Every structure is written in structure tokens, then in C-alpha cells.
Amino acid sequence: MAYKITKVKNIFVNLGKDSYHIIIDKGILNQVGTLISKVISPSKAVVITDKTVAQLYGNTVLNSLSECDFEVKLVSIEPGEDQKTITKAEELYEALFDHKMDRKSPIIALGGGVIGDLAGFVASTFMRGIPLVQIPTTLLAQVDSSIGGKVAVNHTRGKNMIGCFYQPKAVFIDTATLQTLQRAELIAGMVEVIKYGMIKDAVFFEYIEKHLSEILELDDVALENIIYNSCKIKAHVVELDEKEVGLRAILNYGHTIGHALEALTLYKKYRHGDAVAMGMIYASKIAMELKLAEEIVLKRQESLFRKLGLNLKDNELNPNDIVRVLYQDKKTVRGKLRLVLPTRIGEVIIADKTSDKVIQDVLSS
Numbered sequence: 001m002a003y004k005i006t007k008v009k010n011i012f013v014n015l016g017k018d019s020y021h022i023i024i025d026k027g028i029l030n031q032v033g034t035l036i037s038k039v040i041s042p043s044k045a046v047v048i049t050d051k052t053v054a055q056l057y058g059n060t061v062l063n064s065l066s067e068c069d070f071e072v073k074l075v076s077i078e079p080g081e082d083q084k085t086i087t088k089a090e091e092l093y094e095a096l097f098d099h100k101m102d103r104k105s106p107i108i109a110l111g112g113g114v115i116g117d118l119a120g121f122v123a124s125t126f127m128r129g130i131p132l133v134q135i136p137t138t139l140l141a142q143v144d145s146s147i148g149g150k151v152a153v154n155h156t157r158g159k160n161m162i163g164c165f166y167q168p169k170a171v172f173i174d175t176a177t178l179q180t181l182q183r184a185e186l187i188a189g190m191v192e193v194i195k196y197g198m199i200k201d202a203v204f205f206e207y208i209e210k211h212l213s214e215i216l217e218l219d220d221v222a223l224e225n226i227i228y229n230s231c232k233i234k235a236h237v238v239e240l241d242e243k244e245v246g247l248r249a250i251l252n253y254g255h256t257i258g259h260a261l262e263a264l265t266l267y268k269k270y271r272h273g274d275a276v277a278m279g280m281i282y283a284s285k286i287a288m289e290l291k292l293a294e295e296i297v298l299k300r301q302e303s304l305f306r307k308l309g310l311n312l313k314d315n316e317l318n319p320n321d322i323v324r325v326l327y328q329d330k331k332t333v334r335g336k337l338r339l340v341l342p343t344r345i346g347e348v349i350i351a352d353k354t355s356d357k358v359i360q361d362v363l364s365s
């Protein structure tokens with residue numbers, strides 16, 4: 001089935017008084033000043049970014065904001081997950097005080113998910129919350145972390161353990177920024193894109209299958225389409241369940257086992273996307289074992305992941321260890337393991353009665 005080429009690139013996330021727009025456009029970075037001034041009156045502002053992104057896009061964003069009368073300062077930190085700490089947040093509070101930010105002055109998070117989560121956490125806590133604008137520049141941040149309002153820093157006891165829900169005032173996605181992104185980062189984002197097709201939209205899944213080469217060649221229309229459709233699915237799920245009391249858990253498809261693989265290898269062996277792809281494959285095998293899904297569901301995902309050069313299984317970890325870590329997941333409810341399992345392409349269920357034996361058998365196979 002042909003998938004319609006999207007014309008509308010503006011998604012309204014309806015969360016009552018916390019509603020906001022996601023605007024997707026190639027080259028939008030040049031206009032962020034004008035766009036932000038539509039939701040926040042010109043004032044002081046701090047752009048938080050990392051050094052790689054600052055070098056590539058810092059000046060464009062600064063100029064655009066200055067032209068619209070924002071009194072703006074750019075703070076750039078080292079890139080990397082190890083920056084997502086409470087210590088770094090404290091340094092950023094200092095920068096906000098130095099710039100004399102008040103409760104109406106916005107933080108602009110310019111970068112990948114690390115920057116979005118950290119700058120978002122800082123915005124949510126400084127003076128009990130100041131406005132936040134997300135300008136995500138990795139595919140993962142554009143389709144996932146910048147939408148939905150989860151902000152956090154890591155703790156030595158666990159990733160993303162210190163945080164809250166805090167919605168941005170707007171999200172601006174410039175697809176052109178993906179042209180400078182490393183291939184491995186693009187692939188990591190693609191795993192989440194495929195996840196959206198799997199959990200909610202079989203037609204979108206088919207679009208990805210048919211247009212994978214254009215996507216990987218960074219074709220503008222293909223990129224815009226996958227980002228638009230992914231954001232729409234995530235926004236819709238978040239609208240229905242902002243604080244993750246139920247449905248939002250479907251976004252964790254592939255993530256429960258994926259997180260266990262990441263944690264057991266101390267976040268060193270696998271990138272998040274690699275682990276989630278394997279998690280999706282294991283979840284599909286469990287679904288097959290339970291006669292919830294047919295083999296084709298597994299095969300179509302495997303085929304996409306192979307084309308992306310991803311591994312389909314882990315060969316080293318002990319299945320018993322994986323199951324043990326699964327029970328430590330912060331999403332475990334009253335000691336019950338909740339797995340998101342596919343029933344067909346475009347549909348998943350939340351299962352909380354899967355026996356450890358089935359999981360173990362699949363992990364060992």
C-alpha cells in the first residue's frame with residue numbers, strides 16, 4: 001500500500017494546559033528565534049548544547065534568537081552519556097544564575113537525548129520550573145526523547161533514576177541536522193522508528209521496509225516522513241497516558257529485555273539501539289512461543305535489522321542473569337514482569353503472565 005507523503009509537519013500534542021506543537025522542517029534552525037517568540041516573549045535565554053553540536057549549529061541558533069531580541073547565552077558541555085549527572089546539572093544552574101535568568105526565561109535544549117534529558121531536568125527544577133524548548137539534533141532525540149516530557153539525570157544506582165515529567169513549550173525538528181550525524185547514531189534512531197511501526201502502524205512499518213535505502217541515503221522526503229509518523233505515534237500514546245500508568249508502556253517494546261542486556265554489559269558492549277533491536281527480536285520469539293504471533297512478524301523485523309547491520313541475538317550472557325535483571329527493571333509492577341509482546345505488525349499487548357521458563361528458553365535458543 002502506498003504511504004501518503006506528509007504535507008502537514010505540525011503536530012499538536014494535546015495535554016491540556018501543557019499542550020505544545022512539534023514542528024518538523026528542513027532548515028527550521030534558521031527560524032527558531034521567530035518561532036520561539038510566538039510561544040515565549042523575548043527575554044533572557046540559555047541554549048544548552050554539547051561541544052560537537054555547538055560547533056555545527058550553535059551560531060545558527062544563537063543568531064536566530066538574537067535577531068528576535070532574546071538576550072541569549074550558549075553553554076556547551078562535553079558530549080556523552082557520562083555528562084547526564086546531578087553534578088553537571090548543578091554547574092548548569094550556576095550558568096543560569098550568572099545569566100540572571102528569571103522564571104519566564106527559557107532553556108533551549110539543542111542536541112541529542114543526553115542534552116534534552118539533562119537540560120530538561122535543569123529546566124524542570126530551576127526555580128521550580130522554567131520554560132523549556134527542545135531542538136533535537138539526533139534521529140533518536142527527534143523521534144523519541146524530545147517528545148513525551150520525560151527528563152532525567154543518571155545516578156550511580158541506575159540510569160534515568162532522578163527525574164520527572166516536564167513538558168516542553170515547543171519542539172523544533174530540523175531534518176537537515178541529520179546530514180552530519182554519524183551512521184551508527186542514525187541506525188540507533190532507526191530502531192526506535194521501526195518500534196513505532198511495530199507497536200501501532202503496519203502501514204508505516206511497510207513504508208520503512210520499502211524506503212529503507214532512501215532513509216539511509218538521508219533523502220529529505222523519506223526522513224521527514226519517518227520523523228513525522230514516529231512523532232505522531234509517540235505523541236498520541238503520550239496524550240492518552242502522559243504519566244505512564246498504562247498504555248504508554250507499549251513504547252517499551254524491546255526495551256525491557258534490551259535494558260537487561262545493556263545493564264548486564266555495564267552499558268559498554270551495546271548501544272541502546274543494538275540492545276533494543278535484540279529485545280524486539282526476543283519479545284517476538286516469546287510471542288511466537290506463546291502462539292500470540294506468527295513467524296512472519298519475527299522475520300520482517302529480522303530482515304530490517306539485518307539490513308541495518310544489527311545483531312539479532314546476544315551470544316555471551318547467561319539467560320538466568322538476564323531474567324534476574326529483568327525483575328529489577330524499574331517498570332516491574334509489584335514483582336510482576338511486564339513484557340510488551342507483538343501480536344502482529346502494528347499491534348502489541350502488555351503481558352504480565354509470561355513464565356520465566358518461556359523467557360529462558362527463548363534467550364537460550
Ligand SMILES: NC(=O)c1ccc[n+]([C@@H]2O[C@H](COP(=O)([O-])OP(=O)(O)OC[C@H]3O[C@@H](n4cnc5c(N)ncnc54)[C@H](O)[C@@H]3O)[C@@H](O)[C@H]2O)c1
Pocket residue numbers: 050052053056079080081084111112113114115117137138139140141144145146147148149150151160177178179180181182185188
Ligand atoms: N526522555 C526520554 O523519553 C528518552 C527516550 C529515549 C532516550 N533518552 C535518552 O537519550 C540519550 C541518548 O540520546 P542520543 O542517542 O541522541 O545520544 P547523544 O545525545 O549522546 O548524541 C549522540 C552523539 O551525537 C552527537 N550529535 C548530536 N547531534 C548531532 C548532529 N546533528 N550531527 C553530528 N553529531 C551530533 C552528540 O554530540 C553525541 O556525541 C540517553 O541518555 C537516553 O537515556 C531519553
Ligand SMILES: [Zn+2]
Pocket residue numbers: 144192255272276
Ligand atoms: Zn529507546
